[in-house]
Amino acid sequence: MNRAMMICVTILLAVFAFGTGVVAGDEVKVEPGTKSLQVGPFVLKGPAPQQRPNEFKKTDIPAVFIENEYLRCCVLPDVGGRLYEVYNKASKSQVFFANPYLEMHPDNFEGGHPWNLGGVEVNFPYFHHGNSYNDRWQWATVREADGSAGVVMSFTSRPTMQRAIFRVMLRPRVARVDLAYRFENMNPYSWGLAAWIDTMHPKTAEMEFIIPTPWVAQHGHNSGRTDLQPWPIRDGVDISWQKNVTAGHDLSEFGWMPRRNFHGCYDHAADRGAVRIFNPETLPAAKLWTQAMPVAPDRYYQHFEIWTATSAVMEDPKRQPELSAYAGADSWFQAWGIGGYVFANADLALNLRREPDGKVFAGICGTRRITGCVASFLVGRETAFRAPFNLDPAKPAKWTFAAPPGDVELDVLAPDGSVLAHYERIETELPVENWQMNKEPRWKDGINRAYYLEDYQTLWRRRGDGAFFSPAINGYNELLKKEPESTALMLDLARVHLKENQVRVGYQYQQPGPEADADAEKRRQESLAASIDLLQKVLAKDSQNAHAHLYLGLAFERQKKTAAAMDEYKAALACTVPAPAAGTYLGRLLIKSKPGSAVDAARTAAQAFPQSTRAGQVLMAALIADGQQKQAIEIGTRLLPFDPANPVTTQLLADTSKKAEAKSWAKETDRLLAGNDQARKEWEADMAWARGE
Numbered sequence: 001m002n003r004a005m006m007i008c009v010t011i012l013l014a015v016f017a018f019g020t021g022v023v024a025g026d027e028v029k030v031e032p033g034t035k036s037l038q039v040g041p042f043v044l045k046g047p048a049p050q051q052r053p054n055e056f057k058k059t060d061i062p063a064v065f066i067e068n069e070y071l072r073c074c075v076l077p078d079v080g081g082r083l084y085e086v087y088n089k090a091s092k093s094q095v096f097f098a099n100p101y102l103e104m105h106p107d108n109f110e111g112g113h114p115w116n117l118g119g120v121e122v123n124f125p126y127f128h129h130g131n132s133y134n135d136r137w138q139w140a141t142v143r144e145a146d147g148s149a150g151v152v153m154s155f156t157s158r159p160t161m162q163r164a165i166f167r168v169m170l171r172p173r174v175a176r177v178d179l180a181y182r183f184e185n186m187n188p189y190s191w192g193l194a195a196w197i198d199t200m201h202p203k204t205a206e207m208e209f210i211i212p213t214p215w216v217a218q219h220g221h222n223s224g225r226t227d228l229q230p231w232p233i234r235d236g237v238d239i240s241w242q243k244n245v246t247a248g249h250d251l252s253e254f255g256w257m258p259r260r261n262f263h264g265c266y267d268h269a270a271d272r273g274a275v276r277i278f279n280p281e282t283l284p285a286a287k288l289w290t291q292a293m294p295v296a297p298d299r300y301y302q303h304f305e306i307w308t309a310t311s312a313v314m315e316d317p318k319r320q321p322e323l324s325a326y327a328g329a330d331s332w333f334q335a336w337g338i339g340g341y342v343f344a345n346a347d348l349a350l351n352l353r354r355e356p357d358g359k360v361f362a363g364i365c366g367t368r369r370i371t372g373c374v375a376s377f378l379v380g381r382e383t384a385f386r387a388p389f390n391l392d393p394a395k396p397a398k399w400t401f402a403a404p405p406g407d408v409e410l411d412v413l414a415p416d417g418s419v420l421a422h423y424e425r426i427e428t429e430l431p432v433e434n435w436q437m438n439k440e441p442r443w444k445d446g447i448n449r450a451y452y453l454e455d456y457q458t459l460w461r462r463r464g465d466g467a468f469f470s471p472a473i474n475g476y477n478e479l480l481k482k483e484p485e486s487t488a489l490m491l492d493l494a495r496v497h498l499k500e501n502q503v504r505v506g507y508q509y510q511q512p513g514p515e516a517d518a519d520a521e522k523r524r525q526e527s528l529a530a531s532i533d534l535l536q537k538v539l540a541k542d543s544q545n546a547h548a549h550l551y552l553g554l555a556f557e558r559q560k561k562t563a564a565a566m567d568e569y570k571a572a573l574a575c576t577v578p579a580p581a582a583g584t585y586l587g588r589l590l591i592k593s594k595p596g597s598a599v600d601a602a603r604t605a606a607q608a609f610p611q612s613t614r615a616g617q618v619l620m621a622a623l624i625a626d627g628q629q630k631q632a633i634e635i636g637t638r639l640l641p642f643d644p645a646n647p648v649t650t651q652l653l654a655d656t657s658k659k660a661e662a663k664s665w666a667k668e669t670d671r672l673l674a675g676n677d678q679a680r681k682e683w684e685a686d687m688a689w690a691r692g693e
Contacts, residue, residue, distance in 0.1 A: 027172035028149035029067045030141045034060035035074055035084065042103035049101035050297040056101060064139060064151050066168060070175035070393050071095075073150075073168060081137035081153035081166050083120040086177050090394035091336045095177075095274050096120065097200040097303040116200070116301060120332075124183050124195040125162040126461035127309070136679065137166075138645040138672045147172040154645045158682065159503045160458055161186040163613070164195070165643050175393035176333035176346065176367040181283075182642065183310070184325040186614045187502075188554060188581045189495050192455030193326055194317035195310045197283070199274070200303040203295050205243040206269035207304070208340060209251075209288050212260040216253040217313070228256055242304070247292040254314065255286030262344040264335075265306065272336035275344045278308060282328035285309035316443075317455045322581050323605065323612040325642070337396035338363025343423040348391065352410055352425050355400070360384070360408055363398040366391035372415035375399070379406045391420070447489075450475035454496055458503060467508040469500040487541050487548075490534045494551055497531035500524070501558065531555050546572045546579035553585060562589060573604060580608035584615045587622050591692035595625035598692070606635070613643050617690045620652045625691075629656045647672040647679075648686050 040049060040056030049056055063084070066073040074085040079102065086095040097118040137155040150169035157164070165182035185191045201207070215228040231253065232240035245251055255263060263286045266273030278286075290304035310326060311318055320326055335341045335349035339361070343350050351363040364375065370391040377385040384403040391397075391412075405427070412421040443452035453472040460466060476493040483489055501524045506517035535552040538545055553568030569586035572579040587602030602619040609615045616639045623632035636653040643649065647669045654665035673680045 027068060027147055028143075028170045029065070030149050030151065031065050031067075033063055033065055035063040035076065037061050037102040038100050039102045039104060042105040048297060048299060048302070049099075049103060059102075061102065064141075066150050066170050068170045069173050071170060071177060073170065073177055075139070075151050075153065075168055077139040077151075077153050078136045079117065080135060081122060081139075081155055081164070082117065083166075083168050083177075083179070084117070085119060086332065086334075088175065088334045088336070090175070091272055091334060093270070093272060093334070093336075094202075095332060095334045097202045099200075099302065116303065118200045118303065120179065121198045122164055122166045122181060122195070123198060124164040124181075125157050125160050125191075125193075125459065127194045127196040127314070127459050136676050138647060138679065140645040140668075140672070142167070142169075142644055144169075148178075150178075152644050154643055156186070156682065159505060160191065161502075162191060163643070165645075174368045176277075176331050178329070178331045180327070180329040182325055182327050183320070184611075184613060184643075185320045185322060186612075188322050188550060188585065189498065190319050190321050190455075191499075192317040192457070192459055193310055193320035194314070194456075194459050195326070195328075196285075196314060197308050197330075199276070199306045199332070201265055201274055201306060202267065203242060203290065203293070203302065203304045204267050204269055205293055206267055207242040208266045208268060208273070209240045209242070209253075209290070209304075210265055210273075210341065211240070211253065211255040211263050211286055211288060213255045213286070215256040217256050218252065218254070229253075231255070242290060242293060245290060245292045250291045251288055253288045254312075255288075256312070260343065263306070264341075264344070265304075266335065266340045268340060271339065272334055273341065274306075275333050275335050275341065275349050276306065276308070276330055277332075277344065277346050278330040279328070282326075283308045283310065283330055284312040285314050287314060315456075316441075316452075317459060319451070319455050323584065323609040323615050325611040325613075333367050335365045338365050338398060341365075342425070343421065345421055347420050348412065350410065350412065350421060350423060352408060352423060354408075354425075354427075358402070358405065359400050360403045361398070361400045362410060363396060364389070364391065364412060365396040366393050368393065370414060370420075373420070374413045376411045376413060377401075377403070378409040378411075379403050384408070447479060450479060450492065454492075454499075458499075463508055463512075464510045468504050469496050472496045473500060487538045487545065490538045491545065491548055491551070494531040494534040494538070494548070497527040497534070498551055498554060500527040501531070501555075528555055528558055544575045544577075546575035546577055546582075549575065550579040550582045550585075553582060557585070557589075565589065569601075573601070580605050581615075583608075584612075584618045588618045588690065588692040591622050591625045595622055595627075598622035599626050599628070611642065613639055613646060613649065614690075617648050617652060620649075621655075621690045621692070624652065624655050632656050645672060647683050648690060651683075651687060652690070 036058055038056040039059040061076055062078045064075050070089055072087045076082045076084045085098045088095060099116055099118040102117055137153040139151050139153045142152050143149045148169050148171045152167045154165040163184040163186055167180040169178045183195050211231060213231060216231045217228055232238050237244050262275060262277050264273060264275040285308045287307035291301055295302055331346060338351045341349040341351050348364055348366045353361050355361055373389055373391045375387045375389060385401040387399055389397045407427050408425040410423050411419055414420050443449045453475045457469050457472055473496055476489060480489045504520045504524050506512055506520040509516035532555045535548050538548040549568045549572035553565045557565035566586060566589050569582040572582035583601040583605030587598045590598035599622045602622045605615040606619040616635050620632045620635045633656050636649055639649050650665050650669045654662045656662060673683055
């Protein structure tokens, strides 16, 4: 067996379990199976499922289970790529709310999003419960060198061509589920990025909402527009408790610049809660949404929600560059048996408070077992209490001890003396800053408003003009009337016309049907013609505008003017400041006639966008056509860790050889597509596109 084939076999064994369980003796098990749920019709804002049990039928849903010593997770790839359950074996309870009722709707577009199912849902590219959760995501089992294992689920949303990848992992002997998200823009131009991740939790009167920040912004269309409000005391009421939320004053709070890298909740009646650990640089949002009590069978929402997102002000989208990927990660675990928590990190959650009699209470709940730890408490300059203990996810540690008045510091020390956690309980209140946000959003007028409309427009999964780019087109047109010679505005408007040509489809009209299809086709062609006219005007003024050449090439290709498109792609690459994305599009058009040249062009893009699965796949196809099988395998094995459930990559690996190893990749491709006619149809189109067919 040659080295290239050995690489292939190694990846097969190390990355994929191929849906058949795991090797005996592994500490983290991954096994496919089914989850029994009550399935019935989805009724928006109608009676809760508990009120109409006759409409629901017990159904076995395909599932994948991930299990270690402490946790058992259930993911549902067929229900929108959802992490449904995380069960803590020690506390014998769920970390998240898990609804036994699954509401489905025959209309994927409007009704296929049962946002009250529970667990963790990834909302991308459509935020705010906007995904179609009737869609089936591809999934693959993954294993890492440290013994971690789990499932990666992925799905491409069309026609926006944005791909979501959701990784759920358990580590050996760790009572924490680690989640990773990858949001890929597969387009040759920038696109709005507003990924929201929602978690659902049981709603009880004694639930405390934990957001370690003194300020929150209010929910709304651009929450940054409003004044900040204090947290958690407002008008003399501690609104961080569910029992204090009054009817008509439901909470929708956005934590503003949290001072700690955690947030979550704690049910004091059940003595357990959920902790989220996050990196504010990649997932900066910390949002709470809840309705007032009571929870009754006729109440639609039996839960409350904790959200995060790629933007701190969650309805202000980021702008994701062409052929790029945005990655984020967070972790969840259950804190229990410690009466709440005031601090958390990836290793532990701790509680520290003064009792009414002046004594100090402390509790520590860990995510991994470490014997020989020490809890050291300092009051003033003296050690008030010091206790050896074993950090153990199955046995939370608690102490109550007498201590003089004053600030209390707690250090949790590992056996080697390293600090696992440090927390200070300050007796005096911290000063309250008198902060105010801008009265108006920065995107209210001018070019910022046009940019905002372009990035925001397709982030809601809705019918009508809200699904398309008409508002952005109007915004740029108004600006161009004021500056008719601006090549920058011409380029912006041309880009949005190309996006309009891409996304305007009849089934997104308010009244889908033949008339909608005809109107969509007519308006697509008008947008294409408008884009070409604008781009030619730009190039008449600035022949070195690489993006204008790239966009013009895209427009010509959509008109099936292949030769003209290739000329523009070549020009885009030859400009003083080139547009390397053109290499992907030129490369695929050259695969059949000039595979060597296709490799050169595709490599230009793949090197400029190393995280782009699409650029890498075109390079693989070009290398295969040029007989460079070994190099194609190397590209494929580099792409797999990013997106192991991508059937285009696995099939291209199968195309590298006719030997037994390649058959294994073909088998994996078939598994990813099995029983999913829509996914197979889309895969066939993607394969033809990557191969230049």
